[in-house]
Structures are given as structure tokens and as C-alpha cells.
Amino acid sequence: xxxxxxEALAPFATVLVRDLAEEARCFEPIVxxxxxxxxxxxxxxxxxxxxxxxxxxxxxxxxxxxxAEVAKDLGGLTADRRGGEALVGIADGPFAARWAAxxxxxxxxxxxxxxxGFLSQLDLSTLRETMGxxxxxxxxxxxxxxxxxxxxxxxxxxxxxxxxxxxxxAHRLSTGEDxxxxxxxxxxxxxxxxxxEEPLExxxxxxxxxxxxxxxxxxxxxxxxxxPHTVIVTAEAAFGPTxxxxxxxxxxxxxxxxxxxxxxxxxxxxxxxxxxxxxxxxSITPTDLSGxxxxxxxxxxxxxxxxxxxxLARAQALLGPDRVLQGRAQGGRMPGERVxxxxxxxxxxxxxxxxxxxxxxxxxxxxxxxxxxxLQPIDVEWDDGMPSRIRLGSRWEPVLTWSGPWRxxxxxxxxxxxxxxxxxxxxxxxxxxxxxxxxxxxxxxxD
Amino acid sequence: xxELIGVPGTGLTRLGLKLLAEPSRVAPVVALDTRGxxxxxxxxxxxxxxxxxxxxxCDDLILWPKVTAALLEGxxxxxxxxxxxxxxxxxxxxxxxxxxxxxxxxxxxMGNGLPTGIAHxxxxxxxVTWEGVNRGHGKLKKRRLMLEASGRGxxxxxxRFEVEDEGTDAVRVVSDVVVDQVGRxxxxxGSRSR
Numbered sequence: 162x163x164x165x166x167x168e169a170l171a172p173f174a175t176v177l178v179r180d181l182a183e184e185a186r187c188f189e190p191i192v193x194x195x196x197x198x199x200x201x202x203x204x205x206x207x208x209x210x211x212x213x214x215x216x217x218x219x220x221x222x223x224x225x226x227x228x229a230e231v232a233k234d235l236g237g238l239t240a241d242r243r244g245g246e247a248l249v250g251i252a253d254g255p256f257a258a259r260w261a262a263x264x265x266x267x268x269x270x271x272x273x274x275x276x277x278g279f280l281s282q283l284d285l286s287t288l289r290e291t292m293g294x295x296x297x298x299x300x301x302x303x304x305x306x307x308x309x310x311x312x313x314x315x316x317x318x319x320x321x322x323x324x325x326x327x328x329x330x331a332h333r334l335s336t337g338e339d340x341x342x343x344x345x346x347x348x349x350x351x352x353x354x355x356x357x358e359e360p361l362e363x364x365x366x367x368x369x370x371x372x373x374x375x376x377x378x379x380x381x382x383x384x385x386x387x388x389p390h391t392v393i394v395t396a397e398a399a400f401g402p403t404x405x406x407x408x409x410x411x412x413x414x415x416x417x418x419x420x421x422x423x424x425x426x427x428x429x430x431x432x433x434x435x436x437x438x439x440x441x442x443x444s445i446t447p448t449d450l451s452g453x454x455x456x457x458x459x460x461x462x463x464x465x466x467x468x469x470x471x472x473l474a475r476a477q478a479l480l481g482p483d484r485v486l487q488g489r490a491q492g493g494r495m496p497g498e499r500v501x502x503x504x505x506x507x508x509x510x511x512x513x514x515x516x517x518x519x520x521x522x523x524x525x526x527x528x529x530x531x532x533x534x535x536l537q538p539i540d541v542e543w544d545d546g547m548p549s550r551i552r553l554g555s556r557w558e559p560v561l562t563w564s565g566p567w568r569x570x571x572x573x574x575x576x577x578x579x580x581x582x583x584x585x586x587x588x589x590x591x592x593x594x595x596x597x598x599x600x601x602x603x604x605x606x607x608d
Numbered sequence: 609x610x611e612l613i614g615v616p617g618t619g620l621t622r623l624g625l626k627l628l629a630e631p632s633r634v635a636p637v638v639a640l641d642t643r644g645x646x647x648x649x650x651x652x653x654x655x656x657x658x659x660x661x662x663x664x665x666c667d668d669l670i671l672w673p674k675v676t677a678a679l680l681e682g683x684x685x686x687x688x689x690x691x692x693x694x695x696x697x698x699x700x701x702x703x704x705x706x707x708x709x710x711x712x713x714x715x716x717x718m719g720n721g722l723p724t725g726i727a728h729x730x731x732x733x734x735x736v737t738w739e740g741v742n743r744g745h746g747k748l749k750k751r752r753l754m755l756e757a758s759g760r761g762x763x764x765x766x767x768r769f770e771v772e773d774e775g776t777d778a779v780r781v782v783s784d785v786v787v788d789q790v791g792r793x794x795x796x797x798g799s800r801s802r
Contacts, residue, residue: 607622
């Protein structure tokens with residue numbers, strides 16, 4: 162439901178912005194609890210973690226007892242302290258395990274014994290979270306393929322020729338072949354470390370160091386022609402144990418994704434339990450590399466995109482997040498209404514109006530290149546109901562010709578007044594003006 | 609480095625955004641907006657890819673050179689409005705940085721133009737005419753923008769030409785043969801702009 166509709170139905174509701182760093186902080190005790198039962202926890206995102214269970218199954222005497230043990234401890238923690246429920250699933254590979262957990266209940270973990278059979282019943286939409294590919298999924302549905310089992314029955318080479326790499330990945334997931342872990346030896350020099358003579362105690366200093374380290378790691382890996390899927394973030398405390406956490410991603414980490422995760426982790430450690438005496442050493446070590454991040458598109462310039470991201474991040478740091486923006490089209494009659502702005506690097510703001518709706522009475526193209534954020538009062542002289550002069554700065558310009566008036570009927574139930582729009586042409590350019598209650602306003606400049 | 613010279617309304621913002629269309633096919637491009645008025649809708653109409661256009665708003669005279677320098681370090685193409693009171697030496701340093709980084713920059717001064725020696729090509733708007741409207745009827749359809757090109761980018765020769773824009777990404781440059789005729793037709797416009 163669009164936010165505007167929700168606010169109309171519940172005006173008393175407060176809109177909260179999702180804070181992934183805060184979610185990571187709240188998730189940290191759960192990660193620690195699982196880590197006490199099974200080592201080498203890999204955090205995918207706040208709320209989702211994977212654990213390799215081969216060794217633990219032998220220790221606990223089977224997958225069922227292990228899952229029950231984890232679920233029992235998690236259930237206690239979430240019910241007593243955090244609310245919500247913890248779902249546990251066991252299967253061959255992270256993708257199947259994730260959906261096994263989704264079909265489990267808090268009382269009963271889902272242990273999948275036949276992974277391929279389990280995957281074959283899943284809906285195609287389960288691919289969306291792991292690999293996106295909205296258009297490809299729609300095409301599959303149009304072709305009559307609705308489950309992963311249907312997809313698994315197609316020949317892989319046919320999917321490869323029709324959809325390329327995403328098609329192969331979708332087929333691989335549907336047949337239970339999760340992304341193969343690259344078994345190559347990782348040279349120790351690919352990791353990055355930082356040591357601090359003065360322990361870092363403030364969150365800002367920790368964040369800056371984490372970002373710097375993430376940038377250095379990716380730069381080094383790019384030079385080596387690889388990209389990380391899993392990294393170990395390690396923080397050494399001045400007076401206390403060294404803390405370590407593994408973060409995993411289905412796609413190779415981008416600079417922003419890695420910086421975010423390092424920041425979430427450091428913040429969780431600092432805010433949740435504190436680092437005794439501050440941080441004296443930080444390191445990020447890649448543990449699972451692939452060549453995927455190296456593949457550059459023919460029509461796009463990936464390396465340039467990374468540089469642009471850095472430049473925009475610097476601009477954002479100087480100006481603040483509200484000054485680096487991206488626009489998307491939305492519906493509306495006036496030029497100022499037809500763009501919805503989102504902060505660069507953040508999730509897109511939801512559209513309030515459908516851009517594909519007819520919008521009768523919309524101001525026709527070409528659009529004014531300059532649109533003031535609010536209607537600007539402007540002086541227009543009228544001669545027998547027709548515009549004759551417009552004041553631009555300190556001088557008056559004769560109106561050579563014009564189009565309009567075009568009626569703009571306001572939402573009377575919301576107190577909006579009717580208005581008339583004019584396109585006024587002078588010898589120095591054209592202007593979009595709105596006339597409301599006898600007053601003229603500038604709505605755009607055809608610059 | 610290209611400089612656009614002309615008062616608001618002459619169509620230079622649209623022309624500057626149009627110059628970002630081709631670079632946007634390979635990498636993100638930036639429009640640096642000092643007034644907060646640049647509309648991405650006009651840029652999309654000229655062929656700039658919506659997902660590759662980032663608008664950076666900066667009206668602070670002290671921050672503007674720093675932000676521009678930061679952007680020049682990463683982007684391949686940029687349209688920048690230049691605040692009126694930016695110091696000459698800041699502009700010269702930014703120009704040197706843009707040359708070193710091989711960034712295509714289109715600048716439009718909000719004041720009296722850039723100092724000499726900055727722009728490789730200067731495009732001055734001489735006049736603009738619109739077609740499609742007639743005393744209340746019709747709507748704006750086609751703009752004819754007369755430009756004068758000068759500087760090293762024009763081989764040191766001052767040339768005049770005309771740009772036709774029909775509100776789509778098909779912006780056509782037409783021969784300067786017709787310019788004098790159009791110039792006579794809007795003689796008042798030409799003299800006023802100069």
C-alpha cells in the first residue's frame with residue numbers, strides 16, 4: 162500500500178525509516194548465541210544467518226537434534242528478550258536452507274532430507290530474493306513455468322542461450338546446485354589490517370576506519386581480478402578478547418555493501434556489549450572469492466561506476482544526504498509533481514502516483530528544464546484578459562505569444578483552488594505560469 | 609570544458625543536459641544544481657538514462673569548489689551551474705583537474721560568465737524562438753536556438769549555428785545559412801541577448 166494511502170487511513174500512524182545498523186545491533190546477541198552452539202556462523206543480513214552443520218551434526222547426533230537444540234535456545238532468546246520468532250531450517254546449500262527455514266515454525270524446525278524434491282515444489286518467486294531477475298521470472302511464468310521443479314526440467318544450455326548468466330544461475334539454484342564455493346587458495350596478503358596506537362572508542366572513528374579498510378580490501382582484490390562473497394571482520398580489543406564475525410553475500414560484495422556490513426558489525430559490537438578499552442586492531446579477510454566481480458559488461462563501464470560511487474559518497478559527506486539525489490518519474494499534472502526524489506545510495510522512495518496512468522490535463526512535453534521547488538510569485542500584466550508583459554528580474558518583457566489558459570482543477574475537498582496554466586513566450590524564452598485567484602506564479606522555465 | 613552563456617529561458621539548461629545523454633549510456637552522470645531548480649524530467653526527454661542521472665544540489669560558495677573537485681575525481685561527464693561569486697583561481701584549478709581526469713564538463717555561469725582561458729568551447733545563446741503557440745492556441749512544440757560558438761574548440765573561428773529541439777532526444781543542428789533569416793525574424797531577440 163502506498164505510504165500516502167496508509168497515512169490517509171491511519172493519520173495517527175508514525176512512519177519510521179528502516180535502520181539496518183540498528184537491526185544488526187539487535188541481531189548480534191542471536192548471532193552470538195548460535196555461534197556458541199555451532200562455530201563459523203555466516204551472517205547474510207540482519208535477521209538471516211547460515212551455519213555449516215557438517216561437524217555439528219556429528220556432535221549433536223543428527224540434524225534433527227541439532228536443529229531442535231538451536232531452535233530451543235533461539236526460541237528462548239527471542240521470546241524472553243526480543244520478541245518475534247526464530248525459524249530454523251536445514252538443507253543442502255544456503256538457498257534451500259533459507260526456504261526450509263521459511264517453511265518451518267518456531268516450535269518445529271524444518272529438516273529437509275530430499276533437497277531437490279523440496280526445491281521442486283517452491284514457487285519461482287523464491288528466486289527473486291537471491292538473484293533479482295524480475296523480468297526473467299515474468300518470462301518464465303508467461304511460458305507456463307511456475308515452480309522451481311518446472312525450471313529444473315529445462316535444459317541448462319537452452320536457458321544459457323536465452324537468458325545468459327542469470328538463466329544458468331536460476332537453473333543451478335532450482336536443481337540444488339548452490340553457488341559453488343571457489344576452492345582456490347587465498348593468499349594471506351589479500352587481507353587488510355589496521356593497527357591503532359590510540360584505541361578507537363568513538364563510533365565515528367570506528368566507522369571511518371571500517372570504511373577505509375573496506376575500500377582498501379576491494380581495491381586490492383580488484384587488482385587481483387577477484388571479488389569476495391564472504392569476509393571475516395575482526396576487531397581486536399585493547400583489554401579483552403579479539404572478536405570475529407563472518408559476513409556472506411550471494412553476489413560479490415560491492416564497496417557500499419561491504420562498507421555497510423563492516424559498519425553494522427562494528428556498531429553492533431561497540432553498542433551491544435562494548436569493546437573493553439577500545440579497538441586497537443581491525444582486519445577484513447576474504448574467505449571466498451570468485452571472478453564474478455571482474456566480468457565487465459560490454460555496454461557499461463563498471464570500473465567507472467565504482468569511481469562515481471566514491472565521488473558521490475564524498476559529495477554526500479560534504480553536503481549531507483539530502484543534497485545528492487536521484488529522480489524517478491511518477492504521475493502528476495504539473496512538472497514539479499512528476500518527479501519523486503530519493504537520496505542517492507538509499508532505497509528508492511515509493512511513488513505516490515502511477516506514471517503510467519492517463520493523467521488528463523497534464524502539462525504537455527517538452528517539460529520545463531527548470532522547475533522551482535515551490536511556485537514562485539511573478540508579475541504578469543494582462544490586457545483585456547490576455548497576457549501582455551512579464552517581469553523578469555528588474556525588467557519587463559513583452560509577451561510575444563502564449564498558449565492557454567489550461568484549467569487545472571484542484572482537489573477542492575483538500576482545500577486546493579482551481580487555477581489556469583499559461584505558456585508565455587517572450588523574446589528571451591518561454592515560461593510556464595499558473596494563475597490562481599488573480600495572482601500569477603512561475604511553475605517552470607523552458608530553459 | 610564547454611561554457612554555455614545566456615540568460616535563463618534561452619534553452620541552455622536543456623542543451624547542457626542533452627550533452628550528458630551519450631555518456632549516460634556507459635556510466636552515471638551528474639548535474640550540479642546551484643538553485644535546486646533543475647528538473648530531471650527534461651534530462652530524460654533529451655535521452656539521459658533516468659537511472660544514471662544524479663542531481664547534486666550545492667548553493668554554498670565555500671563548498672561548491674570542493675564538491676565539484678570531488679565529483680570530477682569520479683564522474684565521466686558533468687553539467688555544472690557555477691555560482692556567481694566563485695573565485696577565478698578555484699575555477700582554473702577545477703579546469704586543470706577536469707583536463708587531467710578527462711572529464712567532459714559543461715559549465716554555465718550564474719553570473720557574468722567564466723574568466724577567459726577556462727572553456728575550450730564557448731556557446732553563447734543569441735536568440736530563441738518557439739513554434740506551436742498562437743495567442744492562446746496550441747502548445748509549445750519546437751524551439752530554435754541560435755548559438756555562437758567560439759574558443760579553441762571552434763578552431764578560433766566564431767561560428768553561428770542553430771539548434772532545433774522538438775522536446776525529444778532528437779536535437780538537430782542546422783546549417784548557419786538560415787540563421788540570418790531567423791535572426792532577422794527575431795531581430796529584437798538577438799539585439800536584446802547581446
